[in-house]
Amino acid sequence: MTTGVRRRMAVEQRRDQLISVALGLFGRRSPEDVSIDEIAETAGISRPLVYHYFPGKQSLYEAALRRAGDQLAALFVEPREGPLGARLLRVTHRFFDFVEDHGPGFTALMRGGPAAGSAAGAMLERVREAAYEQIVAHLGLARPAPRTELVVRSWISLAESTALLWLDGRQLARREVELQLVHDLAALAAVSAAYDEEMAGVLGRMLADEPADGPFGDLVGRLTALAPRPEPPLSQPPLSRPEPRLQAQSQAM
CATH class of the missing domain: 1.10.357.10 (Tetracycline Repressor, domain 2)
Structure with a gap:
């Protein structure tokens, strides 16, 4: 100004x-x-x-x-109180506030324009590390196992690429994209939980503390609605008793 x-x-x-x-x-x-x-x-x-x-x-x-x-690193600082889904949704909302306010600059930075150079790379790594440390702390982990680290770092990369794609055309409502990103973390955790005991515990805590109207509760409701309903078993016709005449004939034989 x-x-x-x-x-x-x-x-x-x-x-x-x-x-x-x-x-x-x-x-x-x-x-x-x-x-x-x-x-x-x-x-x-x-x-x-x-x-x-x-x-x-x-x-x-x-x-x-x-x-x-x-500024970006500060966006991931959130009090560790209340359900995890609501906390992550507030963090994601602040992240998209920044993305929307600095759209062209954010795009140029993330796509590595000529002016980016090593300073931009160092800054991005610092922000990613700050985001990683905050998310791990919110998951209640001191020393995450390798698979947990993979999940969190993958989600941070997904948040960056999602923001870039959204900026290109803004074809989806921002609130929907923010909620989907929180759902994406739960989905990544669920897949990893099938292979890793630590992530199984993390996923259990995520869902146990989540109210029905929270982001993770919303995801469970959506997935449940998509699941096919089991068809009732076909009813078997009752066994017919032989008629008395036939029964008498069989006894006479």
């Missing part, structure tokens, strides 16, 4: 302002399409003053990435 009037700021204040401005611009468009002149104009300062605080656009982009990484 353009300030309109230039005003003096302390060094850290000005740096913070420029990072915020850059993050907003990089979020709305691909970083390659944002110029230093536009950043300066939006911040209400001169182009040389931008270079006074940052050597170039790449260094400003990397600073904005670090800020975005901090």
